[in-house]
Amino acid sequence: MREVEFNWGVTLLNDTYLPMFFSITKYFFNKWGLDKHPTLFSDLLCGEEKLKSVEIVYNAISLAEYARKNDSLKSFLKNNDPKDCWHKLSQIAEYKNFYQMLVIHLDKFGDRGLEELKLEKPNLRDTPWVLIQIIINYLDQDISVEKIKKNEMERRLTAEKILKKETRFLLHRRLVLLYLLRNLRRLIRNRENSRYSRSELFGFTKNIFTGIAKQFVKNGTLTATSDIYFLSMEEIFGYIEGHGINEGFIDLVETRKKQLQKYKEKESPINITTY
Numbered sequence: 001m002r003e004v005e006f007n008w009g010v011t012l013l014n015d016t017y018l019p020m021f022f023s024i025t026k027y028f029f030n031k032w033g034l035d036k037h038p039t040l041f042s043d044l045l046c047g048e049e050k051l052k053s054v055e056i057v058y059n060a061i062s063l064a065e066y067a068r069k070n071d072s073l074k075s076f077l078k079n080n081d082p083k084d085c086w087h088k089l090s091q092i093a094e095y096k097n098f099y100q101m102l103v104i105h106l107d108k109f110g111d112r113g114l115e116e117l118k119l120e121k122p123n124l125r126d127t128p129w130v131l132i133q134i135i136i137n138y139l140d141q142d143i144s145v146e147k148i149k150k151n152e153m154e155r156r157l158t159a160e161k162i163l164k165k166e167t168r169f170l171l172h173r174r175l176v177l178l179y180l181l182r183n184l185r186r187l188i189r190n191r192e193n194s195r196y197s198r199s200e201l202f203g204f205t206k207n208i209f210t211g212i213a214k215q216f217v218k219n220g221t222l223t224a225t226s227d228i229y230f231l232s233m234e235e236i237f238g239y240i241e242g243h244g245i246n247e248g249f250i251d252l253v254e255t256r257k258k259q260l261q262k263y264k265e266k267e268s269p270i271n272i273t274t275y
Contacts, residue, residue, distance in 0.1 A: 011194040018187040025180040032173055034166055043159035047152040048185050052196040056109045058145045060131070063101055064138035065145070073098060074139060082132040102131060111203030112196065120229040123203050212236060221248050230256040 029035050048054075067073045073095055077085055089099040110125030124130055167174035213225035221239070222228060228236065230253045238245070 011191075011198075014187055014190045014194065018184075018191055021180060021184045021187055025177070025184055028173075028177060028180070032167075032170075034163070037162055039155075040159050040162055043155045044163065044181050045185055045188065046159070047149075047156040048189055051189055051192050053112070053192050056112055058148070059105050059109065060134050061138055061143060061145050061148070063098075063105065064135045064141075064143075066098060066101065067135060068139055070098075077132065077136050078139065082129040082136065085132045086129045102128065106131065111199045116199045117202055119202065119206055119209065120226065123206060209236075212240070216249070221250075222253065223250055227253045230260075
């Protein structure tokens with residue numbers, strides 16, 4: 001954790017340069033009349049490899065492609081509840097390979113999901129049936145990793161041809177833009193990959209607090225593992241280290257749950273003024 005804290009400034013530096021390069025590149029696009037091609041700028045940024053977030057999507061689509069080629073597996077997924085699918089897959093020998101592919105995906109990418117930066121939200125690997133639902137959604141779509149990559153590269157190549165044509169007598173402009181675009185792609189890649197690293201860090205943190213919560217439930221300090229998210233870190237570690245003021249948290253958690261419910265029933269004001 002200390003190593004992450006010490007090196008996190010690298011991501012802040014990257015996110016400082018990214019909007020600068022973006023603004024400068026857009027400025028020259030507009031100044032040199034390239035904005036008459038509405039999608040040119042975004043198309044020139046297509047086709048970037050080694051993006052973790054893209055790799056995750058590709059892997060999920062690959063799982064759907066595998067299932068799509070197996071009529072029995074496809075029918076099984078579409079005709080069963082995703083949660084039931086997950087619990088049954090490991091028990092059916094015919095689907096053993098597919099189950100192992102799911103396990104590998106969850107092991108590699110299980111920290112990425114909806115609201116992943118909320119500690120109280122479970123990771124994808126804790127709710128693997130969500131991955132099953134994603135795969136089911138892809139099953140009837142005419143979508144494949146090969147098609148997506150091909151489409152991305154075609155857009156990029158077409159955009160590069162347009163850029164070359166628009167700057168055929170202005171080589172210095174093309175060189176400036178190619179330099180800016182190359183660095184912009186690199187900065188975007190770094191930003192996306194660092195975001196995934198952040199998701200992994202939060203996933204690691206969730207595992208720590210889940211482990212603590214299980215122990216609290218075991219010794220009667222809490223009723224359910226999810227109750228730990230109604231406590232502050234000071235309360236949790238104070239209890240562990242023996243200098244906390246509470247011997248148990250069950251009543252405190254119930255009080256805070258009631259408070260939360262009251263907050264949910266309130267309508268938030270449009271404007272909030274604070275000092």
